[in-house]
Amino acid sequence: MTDRQHAVDSAVASTADDIAEMRTRGAATIADAAAGALATQAKRSEATTEAAFRTELRAAAKTLYETRPTAVSLPNALRYVLRGMEGATVAELRASTIDQAEAFQRELAQAQSKLGTVGSNRLRDGDVVMTHCHSTDALSCVEAALEDGKEIEAIVKETRPRKQGHITARQLREWGVPVTLVVDNAARRYLDRADHVLVGADSIAADGSVINKIGTSGLAVNARERGVPVMVAAQTIKLHPDTMTGHTVEIEMRAESEIVSDDERADIDDEYADDDLVVENPAFDVTPPRYVDAIVTERGQYPPESIVTLMRELFGETTSEPWEP
């Protein structure tokens, strides 16, 4: 074991494992869990010097950071908490880190609820939304519309390969929303019945591109062709500061076992072939801004092309500036 591994609390390691294995998933939920894990590290730290405490917290942040690459809410959350780590003694450092992590979690929940109110204003009584994957930001818009007394129906895409659509459907059913669950390939057919496509985001790039669950871009292109507006619900913690300086967002490639079993692979592949069957499983894709009608944040709704103005306001011109609430 390296020193870094020794320094990281078992609760942090287990949170990191939950994120990597997608038992904890979705950009906002991942950010919340990561902030909570840093607070636990701070609480349980046995460091006796200020330097050792800081090293431990950074090691914990690195362990969490290395779990999944696409949702920028994760590094944004880690940066936010580490920035608040202040003090001249271990006790002060501990208290400030825990306070900052708790403030982050509070602001995250408040931002989602504010965003929901903004998003619900786009939904009229009787509207039908089509969803993809499971996004707590997107669902908060539906929840706020329901609280306003509007009747909303949903067409929920299954979302292969991990079927996060089932989580969305379960939540909507709990709220009493009529749900039609469809396979991903049926989306274009059912767009005729939809008034909005409503999705979340893992990252939003400076040009207004939306990085979200694989299949979002195809859905958005089909929606444009059918004249159905595409609404992206994304708190500002989903804004990706590095993209202001031209960096692209890394798309996570997941295990082929999510798509084919060993037996299926053996069944498909020719055992005498010179090369192996290639199976690829990208978890996310990029929807260009021209297919997105509105990005709904806790600060209001933006056309995708103008999101860069908000990014500059929040992060400044340089990506070395950490995320600010």
Ligand SMILES: O=C(COP(=O)(O)O)[C@H](O)[C@H](O)COP(=O)(O)O
């Ligand atoms: O693409 C996904 C989840 O992908 P995965 O299941 O691979 O994590 C969600 O749409 C966004 O993360 C937004 O979710 P939220 O609005 O809850 O942050």
